[in-house]
Amino acid sequence: MFTDEHRRIVWDQIRQHDLQAFTKWLSPELLTTAAAEAGVRIGKGPLYVVNLAWLAAAAALHASRSFADVLTLTLKLLADTEGFAGTPLGKERGNAKRRKGTPRRSKHDPRRRDGTVVSEEAFTKARRVLSLDYWRALFTLLGERFEAAHGQGLRWRGFRLLALDGTSITLPGWKRLATYFGTANNGKGKRAPQARLVMLQFPLARIPYRYELAPNHVGEKTLASRLIEFLLPNDLLLLDRGFWSYGLFWQMQNRQAFFGIRLFKTATLKTLGRLGPKDRLVGRKRPAAIRPARTRAGSRTAP
Numbered sequence: 001m002f003t004d005e006h007r008r009i010v011w012d013q014i015r016q017h018d019l020q021a022f023t024k025w026l027s028p029e030l031l032t033t034a035a036a037e038a039g040v041r042i043g044k045g046p047l048y049v050v051n052l053a054w055l056a057a058a059a060a061l062h063a064s065r066s067f068a069d070v071l072t073l074t075l076k077l078l079a080d081t082e083g084f085a086g087t088p089l090g091k092e093r094g095n096a097k098r099r100k101g102t103p104r105r106s107k108h109d110p111r112r113r114d115g116t117v118v119s120e121e122a123f124t125k126a127r128r129v130l131s132l133d134y135w136r137a138l139f140t141l142l143g144e145r146f147e148a149a150h151g152q153g154l155r156w157r158g159f160r161l162l163a164l165d166g167t168s169i170t171l172p173g174w175k176r177l178a179t180y181f182g183t184a185n186n187g188k189g190k191r192a193p194q195a196r197l198v199m200l201q202f203p204l205a206r207i208p209y210r211y212e213l214a215p216n217h218v219g220e221k222t223l224a225s226r227l228i229e230f231l232l233p234n235d236l237l238l239l240d241r242g243f244w245s246y247g248l249f250w251q252m253q254n255r256q257a258f259f260g261i262r263l264f265k266t267a268t269l270k271t272l273g274r275l276g277p278k279d280r281l282v283g284r285k286r287p288a289a290i291r292p293a294r295t296r297a298g299s300r301t302a303p
Helices: 005-018 028-038 049-061 067-079 088-101 120-129 132-154 175-181 220-228 246-254
Strands: 159-170 183-185 191-202 207-215 235-239 258-261 270-276 279-283
Touching: 028 049, 028 132, 049 120, 132 191, 132 207, 159 220, 175 191, 191 220, 207 220, 220 246, 246 258
Parallel strands: 159 235, 235 258
Antiparallel strands: 159 191, 183 191, 191 207, 270 279
């Protein structure tokens, strides 16, 4: 990635004006820590990791705009404010206009007269640095830090309360996305790329905790089984009855966690005891289709 310390400073200033409400959580220290944990190179140009993460957040906030618009949207808004010409960013733009009379550089020269300008091509090249591992590391760090600061706000009657649900996400109609994630009918007679997303979150704070994104043919229960591995003892997990599964129940029990799920009318449950009005202790026999797990010696390890 091209190194330009001057333009990096300029774009740091632009970033600080756009997402001030998120500054406390999306700090440069957090974003670079996520990069280190994911093994992502931080970079030294204007589109280094911190600014790329900011641009991703800005793109989510301005979903109807193209990346080219997002790159310059904040600067356009600032330029319309009173007194902008006297700010460091305003002076930078003014200096760029005065430099227009200087000899032209080669079109292949990555340097620009105006430090406030970054091309969409430069962004496209730089964003390849941020892998999926980076965003997972960032999600994890955000969740851990929020829980450390506001842990009691995530609890209900002594339980750490979580919720799990899944959805399908329609993606842009790019061939590579369709090849990897698969397609589904979009209701207009066309098949659009579609991915499967299952997420664990803290419902009392609406904070994501962990997620799995996979091709559309992967089932929600399969992705849920990966996320259950992040449950802690005494967690209480809320699930939609679409996740009704003996295997998932057994997995949660092994994590010493509890769960709440709507009952299937056809569920075969044996009443073991009455606990109160409309409250009973039940048991469920392992379905015949589920084979018990075995060790190398052949002994059973699952109930």
